[in-house]
Amino acid sequence: MYIFDIDGTLLNTIDSINFHINETFKKYGLKSVPKEKTREFVGNGPRVLLDKTLSYVGFIGDELLKEEIYNRYNESYNNDPLHLTKPFEGIKESLDKLKENGEIIAAFSNKPDETSNRVLKAIFGERYFDYILGYREDYKRKPSPEGIMIIANHFDVPFSEIMYFGDSEVDMKCGRNTNIFTVGCSWGFRDREVLETENPDLIIDHPSEITSIKRI
Numbered sequence: 001m002y003i004f005d006i007d008g009t010l011l012n013t014i015d016s017i018n019f020h021i022n023e024t025f026k027k028y029g030l031k032s033v034p035k036e037k038t039r040e041f042v043g044n045g046p047r048v049l050l051d052k053t054l055s056y057v058g059f060i061g062d063e064l065l066k067e068e069i070y071n072r073y074n075e076s077y078n079n080d081p082l083h084l085t086k087p088f089e090g091i092k093e094s095l096d097k098l099k100e101n102g103e104i105i106a107a108f109s110n111k112p113d114e115t116s117n118r119v120l121k122a123i124f125g126e127r128y129f130d131y132i133l134g135y136r137e138d139y140k141r142k143p144s145p146e147g148i149m150i151i152a153n154h155f156d157v158p159f160s161e162i163m164y165f166g167d168s169e170v171d172m173k174c175g176r177n178t179n180i181f182t183v184g185c186s187w188g189f190r191d192r193e194v195l196e197t198e199n200p201d202l203i204i205d206h207p208s209e210i211t212s213i214k215r216i
Contacts, residue, residue: 001157002098002210003148006109006116006134007042008167008188010091011123014039015084020077021053028069031057039189043168045110045141046074078112081119088187090207092124097211099128106131106151110141110170131155143173148180163213172198183213 007013018038025032033053041052050070059066098105107129109116116134131151139146152162164175167188172195175182184195184203195203202213 001104001106001152001155001162003106003108003151003162003164005164005166005168005171005185005188006107006111006120008190009165009171009185010087010107011085011119012088013081013085013119014042014189016081017042017049017077019084020073020080021049024069024073024076025053025057027072028065030054030059033057042189043110043170045135046070046077046112078115081115082122085119085123087123088207094207094210095124095128101211104130104155104157106133108142108147108151108164109134111135142170143177145174145178148174148178165210167195169194169198172200175200183210 004010007017014035018033018035021038022032033056037056038053041049041056047070050073054066054069095105107116107120111134113134113136117132120129120132131154133147133151135141139150148162148164152159159178159180162180163183164171164178164180165183165185166172166175167185168190172182172184176198182200184198184200186192186195186203186205187207192203192205204210204213
């Protein structure tokens with residue numbers, strides 16, 4: 001089984017996320033956030049993302065206003081998550097090869113479940129992935145192992161037969177917490193050096209390498 005993170009691994013969503021942050025902040029008279037900072041802040045779900053971006057722009061409002069901005073951002077993004085979103089070059093070709101070989105492929109994200117399903121099905125097709133799991137309130141976000149456990153249990157696949165691909169330190173910790181073969185993807189939102197500090201089983205630099213991986 002192959003499990004893939006979504007943002008920064010399957011899809012380049014940084015332009016979309018950055019757009020919706022800045023459109024939201026503009027409504028409240030807040031300064032814009034550079035794309036490089038958005039890239040740095042993503043990975044732990046929208047709540048942490050907004051906390052970090054609001055801190056970056058020097059937000060000094062109360063908690064009620066902060067919650068309003070958070071809700072406005074979520075509404076903006078969830079209404080149009082496909083804006084400026086595209087798969088990374090070469091990712092679909094590698095996934096197609098896995099599917100041709102009869103492999104199970106799943107997607108797993110800290111992005112909300114409904115949005116994760118909506119975006120992937122719109123871009124790849126309704127039944128392309130065997131399982132898509134975004135964040136739900138009945139389990140803990142990454143780096144908790146609970147989401148991967150849900151996927152593995154659904155297919156009754158042992159952890160020893162799973163490869164997990166992600167682009168962030170959160171993903172690397174999640175894979176380690178689940179004790180599965182974990183692959184860092186340096187084409188995503190973190191530099192290779194960041195991934196190296198988390199000691200994944202392997203780091204790859206292009207999606208074309210996915211289908212040639214041999215377990216260590």
